[in-house]
Amino acid sequence: MVFVNFKSITQPLGIMRVMAAIVSCMCFSLVASVKPDASPYWGWCIFTWVFCFFFTLIILILEFTNVSTKVPFAWEDFTAAFAILASVLCLFASILYPTFFTCNTCYRQIGASVVSWICFALYVAQVVLIHLRSTGQNSGFLSTPPGIMKMLESFFTFLIFLSLEVSQYSGSPALNWCVAVYSLCFIFAIAITFLTLGNLTVYFPFSFEKFAIVYNVLAALMYITAMVIWPLYSFHNNKRPVDCGRLCSWDKLVMITVMTIFNSIVYTLDAIYSILLVFFLSNE
Structure with a gap:
């Protein structure tokens, strides 16, 4: 028998979720x-808003029917991670959409842009409320700083892949190196996330934490090289075309550059945090 939980939609967090949906x-x-x-x-x-709507609705249904208490994973960690991810997704959608797809007379597009910022605010409010009502249990990986940084790394890389075109880097070994950096780091970030979530790190014949440190340091260094090489080679004798319009391939080069800088910062912070966590904080 399924018991409904009306408090899940009448409490502040539930109300925020209903509004976000x-x-x-x-x-x-x-x-x-x-x-x-x-x-x-x-x-x-479009994917961002559909994704946020779908998973918010799923969370509401599972909490309303109390099925969330029977899931085989940390529900609070999942909802916290989703709220953080949705906040980041909505933030970038709120920036990208009005930048490229609105005009002075595009009223529905302007309306969507405004509503998207409201959506972003609602998910940020959820993050705050989830942390305020935290039960004090050990946080799962996704809601910890390393987990959040892994999500950000994957998200920024996905935006890079979204902007990449073969013509941008073909024939240039330096730019091919950058693409290799994006690909390798993305694969390892996803792998580390799933291994940690599945508690599979205990089966490694060596210290997974120290392996993660080595990877994070190497990834940070690789991204720093990409941060220098990509704009240096992409924009060399390559000014923005006069007929570029609102969005063209040159703009995608800028997007890749910005996302590379963001990811370089996140990977560097990830490396520093993992070193502190293993060699300093764990000994306290």
């Missing part, structure tokens, strides 16, 4: 009501 639905409905755009950024924004 409604607002995210409004976002993709407004955007879907206008002519689709072939840009991958348009598709990314």
Whole structure:
């Protein structure tokens, strides 16, 4: 028998989730009501709002029916991680969409942009409320600093892949190196995340924590080289075309550069934190 939990939708956190579901639905409905755009950024924004709506609705249903108490993983960790991820997704969608797809007379697009910022605020509020009502149990990986940084690393890399075009790096060994850095670091970040979530790190014949430190340091160094090489070779004798318009391949080069810088910072922080965690904080 399924027992319903009305408190899950009448408490502040539940109300925020209901509002987030409604607002995210409004976002993709407004955007879907206008002519689709072939840009991958348009598709990314739509994906963001649909993703947020779908998982928020799932969380609401599972908590309302008390099924969330029977899931085989840390529910609080999952909801905290989702709220953090949704906040980041909505933040970038709120920046990308109005930057590339709105105009002075595009009222539905402007409305979607405004509503997206509201959606972002609602998910940030959820993050705050989840941490305020924390039960004090050990946090799962995704809601810890290393887990959050792994999510950010994967997210920024995904935006890089979204912006990459073969013509941007073909024929250039230096830019091919950058693409290799993006790919390798993305694969390892995903692998480490799943290994940690599945508690599979205990089966390693060596210290997984020290392996993670070595990886994080190498990844940070590799990304720093990419942060220097990508703009140096991409923009050498390559000014923005006059006929570029609102969005063209040159703009994607800028996006890749910015995301590379962001990821370099996150990977560096990840490396520093992992060193502190293993060699200093764990001994206290």
